[in-house]
Amino acid sequence: MDQAPEVLVPETSTIEPSSDTPDPIPSPLARRIPWLVLAGGLLLSALAWDQSARSLHEEAQHRFSIRVEEVHSQLGDRLKVYDQLVRGAAALFTAFPAVHRAEWNRFVEGLYIQQRYPGITSVAYARRIEAMRGAELVAAMRADGVPDFRIWPENAGAERAINIFAAPVNDSNIRALGFDMMSEGLRRTAIEQARDSGQPMATRAITLKIDEVSAPQAAFILYQATYNGDRPPPTVETRRAAFTGVVLTPVRIAPLVDGLFGAGRHDLGIEVFDTPSADAEFPLYRNDRPVAGTPLFSVAREMLVGGRIWTVHYETRPEAEHGAEEWVPEAVLAAGLTISAALFLLLRAMSATRARALVLAERMTESLMRRDAERKQLFTQAPLGIALIDRDGRMIDANPAFARAAGLEREALAGLDLRLRAADPAVLAALDTAIRGESGKLETDQPLLVGGRRNHFSLHFQPVTAHGELLFVLVFAEDIGEKRRAEQHIQYLAHFDALTGLPNRVLLFDRIAQALREARRDGGKVGVLFIDLDRFKVINDSLGHSFGDEVLRSVAKRLQSGLRESDTVGRLGGDEFLIVVRRMNEPGDAAAIAEKVVAHLASPFAVGGQSFVVTPSVGISLYPDDADDVEGLIRCADIAMYSAKEQGRNGYRFVTKEMGAKSRERMDLEGSLRQAIRDGELFLVYQPQVDTIDGRLVGLEALVRWRHPQEGLIMPGRFLPVAEETGLVVAMGDWVLFEACAQIRRWRDRFGLDVPVAVNVSGAQFRDGQLPAKVAHALEANGLSGPELEIEVTESTLIEDVPAAAETLAALKARGVLIALDDFGTGYSSLSYLHRFPIDKLKIDRSFIHDLSTGASNASVPRAIVGLGRSLGLSVIAEGVETEEQLQLLRDLSCESYQGFLFSRPVPVEQVDALLAALPAR
Numbered sequence: 001m002d003q004a005p006e007v008l009v010p011e012t013s014t015i016e017p018s019s020d021t022p023d024p025i026p027s028p029l030a031r032r033i034p035w036l037v038l039a040g041g042l043l044l045s046a047l048a049w050d051q052s053a054r055s056l057h058e059e060a061q062h063r064f065s066i067r068v069e070e071v072h073s074q075l076g077d078r079l080k081v082y083d084q085l086v087r088g089a090a091a092l093f094t095a096f097p098a099v100h101r102a103e104w105n106r107f108v109e110g111l112y113i114q115q116r117y118p119g120i121t122s123v124a125y126a127r128r129i130e131a132m133r134g135a136e137l138v139a140a141m142r143a144d145g146v147p148d149f150r151i152w153p154e155n156a157g158a159e160r161a162i163n164i165f166a167a168p169v170n171d172s173n174i175r176a177l178g179f180d181m182m183s184e185g186l187r188r189t190a191i192e193q194a195r196d197s198g199q200p201m202a203t204r205a206i207t208l209k210i211d212e213v214s215a216p217q218a219a220f221i222l223y224q225a226t227y228n229g230d231r232p233p234p235t236v237e238t239r240r241a242a243f244t245g246v247v248l249t250p251v252r253i254a255p256l257v258d259g260l261f262g263a264g265r266h267d268l269g270i271e272v273f274d275t276p277s278a279d280a281e282f283p284l285y286r287n288d289r290p291v292a293g294t295p296l297f298s299v300a301r302e303m304l305v306g307g308r309i310w311t312v313h314y315e316t317r318p319e320a321e322h323g324a325e326e327w328v329p330e331a332v333l334a335a336g337l338t339i340s341a342a343l344f345l346l347l348r349a350m351s352a353t354r355a356r357a358l359v360l361a362e363r364m365t366e367s368l369m370r371r372d373a374e375r376k377q378l379f380t381q382a383p384l385g386i387a388l389i390d391r392d393g394r395m396i397d398a399n400p401a402f403a404r405a406a407g408l409e410r411e412a413l414a415g416l417d418l419r420l421r422a423a424d425p426a427v428l429a430a431l432d433t434a435i436r437g438e439s440g441k442l443e444t445d446q447p448l449l450v451g452g453r454r455n456h457f458s459l460h461f462q463p464v465t466a467h468g469e470l471l472f473v474l475v476f477a478e479d480i481g482e483k484r485r486a487e488q489h490i491q492y493l494a495h496f497d498a499l500t501g502l503p504n505r506v507l508l509f510d511r512i513a514q515a516l517r518e519a520r521r522d523g524g525k526v527g528v529l530f531i532d533l534d535r536f537k538v539i540n541d542s543l544g545h546s547f548g549d550e551v552l553r554s555v556a557k558r559l560q561s562g563l564r565e566s567d568t569v570g571r572l573g574g575d576e577f578l579i580v581v582r583r584m585n586e587p588g589d590a591a592a593i594a595e596k597v598v599a600h601l602a603s604p605f606a607v608g609g610q611s612f613v614v615t616p617s618v619g620i621s622l623y624p625d626d627a628d629d630v631e632g633l634i635r636c637a638d639i640a641m642y643s644a645k646e647q648g649r650n651g652y653r654f655v656t657k658e659m660g661a662k663s664r665e666r667m668d669l670e671g672s673l674r675q676a677i678r679d680g681e682l683f684l685v686y687q688p689q690v691d692t693i694d695g696r697l698v699g700l701e702a703l704v705r706w707r708h709p710q711e712g713l714i715m716p717g718r719f720l721p722v723a724e725e726t727g728l729v730v731a732m733g734d735w736v737l738f739e740a741c742a743q744i745r746r747w748r749d750r751f752g753l754d755v756p757v758a759v760n761v762s763g764a765q766f767r768d769g770q771l772p773a774k775v776a777h778a779l780e781a782n783g784l785s786g787p788e789l790e791i792e793v794t795e796s797t798l799i800e801d802v803p804a805a806a807e808t809l810a811a812l813k814a815r816g817v818l819i820a821l822d823d824f825g826t827g828y829s830s831l832s833y834l835h836r837f838p839i840d841k842l843k844i845d846r847s848f849i850h851d852l853s854t855g856a857s858n859a860s861v862p863r864a865i866v867g868l869g870r871s872l873g874l875s876v877i878a879e880g881v882e883t884e885e886q887l888q889l890l891r892d893l894s895c896e897s898y899q900g901f902l903f904s905r906p907v908p909v910e911q912v913d914a915l916l917a918a919l920p921a922r
């Protein structure tokens with residue numbers, strides 16, 4: 001079985017869960033991973049944010065430094081330009097000492113100071129004069145076109161520097177003309193420094209004269225001294241001596257600094273201090289009002305301006321502290337947090353998904369394993385044989401049931417070529433058809449495989465394909481031998497009698513019908529013989545059913561012997577048999593068979609160590625003489641059989657028209673009896689039982705009669721057999737029992753009756769199981785205690801089922817009633833059972849009494865019965881006593897009581913009334 005495909009299964013029947021099934025619950029580490037990732041993510045986000053903020057800070061600082069450097073150097077450059085300006089202007093005086101005012105004005109105008117030199121209000125020249133020579137200067141200036149020129153202030157020092165040129169020409173600069181620069185301390189100091197150094201020198205912060213009135217603001221004046229001669233004097237003394245005046249440029253600081261920035265672009269805070277200075281805390285310039293709080297960055301740089309040291313404070317402006325990337329750290333942080341949270345959620349979800357996937361995987365694995373194991377179990381334990389055959393007809397695998405069905409070892413089946421080994425060619429054909437893709441079914445009574453077990457099999461061939469390709473052929477083999485045998489048995493039971501093996505009623509009917517068809521077609525007669533065994537009921541009841549069954553089997557064998565092949569003997573049921581005689585020429589043929597039947601049964605039967613004779617009563621009907629259908633023929637034969645019985649049994653009769661009428665009467669009787677019970681047509685008569693010696697009344701026997709509305713009085717001998725056959729005897733017996741008890745009540749009330757009244761109970765009543773209850777009810781309903789009533793039961797009834805009979809009698813006895821055994825002596829084994837029954841009285845059957853008088857037998861039986869009764873303490877009564885002779889014999893036998901026509905026939909109630917009334921009071 002090595003080459004077996006996936007469907008092959010090992011011999012296993014248990015389903016074990018897999019040990020390597022993954023744990024569906026995530027490990028603690030796996031559960032922590034999302035949290036670790038979250039913590040790591042938060043940390044990295046914080047670090048990234050910090051790093052980003054730092055680099056942004058450093059970048060801002062770097063930007064600030066560069067910007068400061070840029071602004072500071074621009075400021076320095078501008079001041080140097082101013083410096084160059086005054087130097088250049090001074091050089092003009094060196095080259096042309098007699099510069100005229102108009103030339104000066106043109107020179108300055110050519111400088112475009114307003115556009116190029118922010119903050120410079122004018123480029124002026126102050127000439128040094130001695131105080132005494134002021135008037136000359138005034139006269140010369142006025143002559144030179146400045147009519148209002150005057151020197152101011154008037155009370156000046158010995159040395160003066162009078163502002164004679166101031167361009168560009170405007171009102172302010174014109175007003176500044178004549179101002180003595182040396183008259184004011186700050187200016188004079190700067191001028192003297194400029195004179196002595198030969199370098200441009202600046203005043204400390206001042207308010208320009210031109211601004212004093214309008215808008216005071218910080219300014220300084222840059223001075224450059226001019227000297228006589230072509231070259232600058234080399235020493236202080238020579239410079240003082242050659243000093244001719246100063247070029248000066250008043251510079252408003254605010255425009256100077258503001259000019260460094262574009263319009264409205266004060267990205268830096270700037271404060272310019274003139275240091276060292278007493279007013280250092282008051283800046284020369286501040287480009288904006290101070291803001292609350294500390295700036296992000298600030299720096300102080302120094303600058304040499306006209307011999308003075310300026311300190312310039314730079315600081316970041318709030319609006320410019322942060323660059324365009326200010327959002328970056330927050331964005332980095334936000335992104336980090338978002339990514340961390342997303343990662344966390346993703347991992348959590350993945351962890352949960354994984355857990356769910358693991359659970360799902362485990363369930364699927366378990367399910368698959370279970371299904372696999374179930375499929376294997378199904379295969380190995382299936383009661384149905386299953387085999388897999390490949391496309392070449394070779395056995396791939398087979399389950400144990402198939403091996404059993406084939407009658408071979410399972411191992412021996414592997415690789416077996418079915419084409420060579422199939423026992424039945426039909427199996428081979430079905431296999432080939434299945435290999436071609438068509439399923440099929442067949443039944444075979446051959447072995448599945450050559451050399452295997454022969455049986456009846458049902459086979460189903462099922463091709464199994466995938467994508468149109470044949471994988472293998474599944475063969476299902478069912479051993480239907482049992483089923484077939486059961487079906488055959490059922491068939492047999494349906495047509496044959498289980499006890500005797502003879503055809504039963506169904507088959508008999510069929511055979512008669514067949515014979516009738518033949519006779520109709522070919523002509524001729526059909527005979528039906530209805531056989532009933534005489535007194536078989538007695539055998540059955542007294543010796544037991546198994547004994548009776550054995551007798552029936554023996555009878556069946558004898559009936560079969562001597563019959564023609566074409567004739568059929570069957571059993572209708574009970575002790576009734578039927579013989580169908582086909583192709584009969586004349587009635588004598590049937591008579592001959594009937595005689596043969598009587599003759600065959602005549603010799604004694606030996607059953608169970610006993611030898612006895614069974615006689616038959618045979619009724620014969622003929623087709624087409626008596627009836628032309630099955631039912632009619634059987635009914636006629638049945639009627640004829642009854643007639644044979646009436647004629648003394650052990651013989652045969654052909655059916656006659658009169659018999660048919662009698663049979664119909666019998667059926668009519670059944671219907672009428674039903675009605676009689678219902679309509680109260682039954683009544684009781686009573687036969688007295690008297691003492692053999694003195695004729696004293698010792699009891700009464702109730703006997704049923706039927707007053708038929710049309711036919712008058714009908715005796716029980718006529719209707720009781722019908723009542724017993726139909727079961728009506730139970731209802732009838734119930735009525736008799738109750739009516740007798742009611743009569744006892746009446747007689748006791750009227751006449752003080754003190755002898756028991758006997759009631760006959762049939763076998764059917766006794767077997768009913770309800771008798772004790774019914775008796776109890778009848779007694780109670782009529783206020784009787786029990787001994788007033790005597791139950792008569794026949795010996796054969798008791799022997800039928802001894803334990804049940806003993807139980808019923810015990811129950812009756814317990815209720816107090818008396819028990820009499822009727823027809824005693826006619827039974828077969830009565831004596832052996834007597835001691836088991838609680839009996840009070842034995843009734844000697846009237847046949848023995850009759851025989852006494854006729855001399856047919858001696859008195860041995862009545863004597864034995866009387867002796868038995870005495871020894872068992874039972875009273876004994878003889879029935880059917882008709883003559884004095886019989887009575888005398890009974891007296892001789894010491895039989896204590898009797899009943900019979902000699903004393904009284906059964907009489908109606910009224911006559912019993914008279915009898916009782918005549919009795920002497922006791």
Ligand SMILES: Nc1nc2c(ncn2[C@@H]2O[C@H](COP(=O)(O)O[C@H]3[C@@H](O)[C@H](n4cnc5c(=O)[nH]c(N)nc54)O[C@@H]3COP(=O)(O)O)[C@@H](O)[C@H]2O)c(=O)[nH]1
Pocket residue numbers: 687701702703704715716717720733736760761762822823846879880881882899900901902906
């Ligand atoms: N289950 C029941 N069986 C009953 C009932 N009533 C009667 N029977 C049985 O019917 C059989 C015939 O009874 P019957 O025709 O009433 O005959 C009885 C007597 O009339 C008859 N008898 C009495 N004395 C004589 C006689 O001197 N000579 C003579 N030839 N016949 C006589 O005997 C019958 C009583 O027999 P037994 O019961 O055995 O004492 C009969 O078997 C009845 O038992 C019933 O209600 N239920």
